[in-house]
Amino acid sequence: MALIYTCENQVIEMALEKLKDDGLVSRDAYFNHDAPQNLRREVTYRDFDFLSRLSKTANVETIRSALAWLKQKGIVPQDATCDERAFDELRREVKAKFTIPGTSVTPVMERLLYMLSSAKRPRRMIGLGTYCGNALVWIVGPSCGRGRVYEAEKVYGIDIDADATERARENMGQLAHTDHIDLIAEDGLRAVERLAGPFDYVYLDVEGKDLGKGLYLELLKRLYGKIEKGGWVLAHDIVVPPFAKEFDEYLRYVRNKENFGESILFDVDAFGLELSVK
Numbered sequence: 001m002a003l004i005y006t007c008e009n010q011v012i013e014m015a016l017e018k019l020k021d022d023g024l025v026s027r028d029a030y031f032n033h034d035a036p037q038n039l040r041r042e043v044t045y046r047d048f049d050f051l052s053r054l055s056k057t058a059n060v061e062t063i064r065s066a067l068a069w070l071k072q073k074g075i076v077p078q079d080a081t082c083d084e085r086a087f088d089e090l091r092r093e094v095k096a097k098f099t100i101p102g103t104s105v106t107p108v109m110e111r112l113l114y115m116l117s118s119a120k121r122p123r124r125m126i127g128l129g130t131y132c133g134n135a136l137v138w139i140v141g142p143s144c145g146r147g148r149v150y151e152a153e154k155v156y157g158i159d160i161d162a163d164a165t166e167r168a169r170e171n172m173g174q175l176a177h178t179d180h181i182d183l184i185a186e187d188g189l190r191a192v193e194r195l196a197g198p199f200d201y202v203y204l205d206v207e208g209k210d211l212g213k214g215l216y217l218e219l220l221k222r223l224y225g226k227i228e229k230g231g232w233v234l235a236h237d238i239v240v241p242p243f244a245k246e247f248d249e250y251l252r253y254v255r256n257k258e259n260f261g262e263s264i265l266f267d268v269d270a271f272g273l274e275l276s277v278k
């Protein structure tokens with residue numbers, strides 16, 4: 001069974017107050033804290049899309065509490081940090097300079113990805129499904145840009161779409177300290193066989209023509225031997241209802257203790273992220 005991180009009750013209440021003050025939800029709106037954890041993201045709240053509002057409203061507090069939770073569970077060291085000022089500066093630069101035709105990466109997910117990389121400080125990363133770089137930038141954020149907080153060795157960003165990869169190169173090329181990032185237009189299935197490991201950080205956000213989200217598991221199985229012990233695998237979109245069937249087998253694989261020591265679902269927005277620790 002996976003560990004599940006959901007927004008703390010006090011963070012939800014605080015966000016709800018902010019939304020009421022801003023007139024975005026009615027004064028008598030409430031959140032049903034008594035619903036079982038794994039159903040809280042279903043409609044336990046009367047507003048039609050509370051999670052998407054929450055992901056924009058309380059993301060600083062959510063991510064602070066997620067970092068504290070990871071320390072408490074012993075997943076990250078007690079002295080792990082996330083530089084919020086560096087994140088804010090990077091975010092301002094990305095929003096001003098990047099061209100992104102569309103993305104499902106929400107504000108809280110941007111911050112979660114950045115925080116996880118800050119806490120882990122990976123050296124050798126591979127992202128599959130780079131598209132125009134709008135998820136990759138938060139993953140490599142702590143090791144690039146003017147406010148980088150550490151130096152990483154290598155980052156590969158792979159996408160089968162050559163135009164999107166070119167856009168990702170243009171986007172990422174506008175940031176400082178990106179020499180360690182290699183953006184490659186290639187089928188991920190080939191790239192994971194060709195590229196030499198080891199990797200200590202893997203990010204999955206592909207959607208294959210034939211396999212759909214089933215491609216995550218195919219890629220992960222091919223990469224598994226190249227992932228260091230203690231390495232992290234992040235899978236985006238994991239709670240999106242139409243993908244549930246395609247992710248079934250993936251989740252069984254990463255939640256099997258023989259494959260990964262721990263697997264954690266971050267149920268912080270309408271897309272979700274599964275972090276699996278080898």
Ligand SMILES: C[S@@+](CC[C@H](N)C(=O)[O-])C[C@H]1O[C@@H](n2cnc3c(N)ncnc32)[C@H](O)[C@@H]1O
Pocket residue numbers: 102103104105128129130131132133134135136158159160161164186187188189205206207208209215
């Ligand atoms: C949902 S998008 C990724 C979104 C992106 N992570 C973002 O920043 O918002 C899925 C991507 O998977 C890519 N893709 C599909 N099949 C692939 C494959 N076999 N190898 C590599 N990339 C693939 C697509 O070209 C597309 O850019």
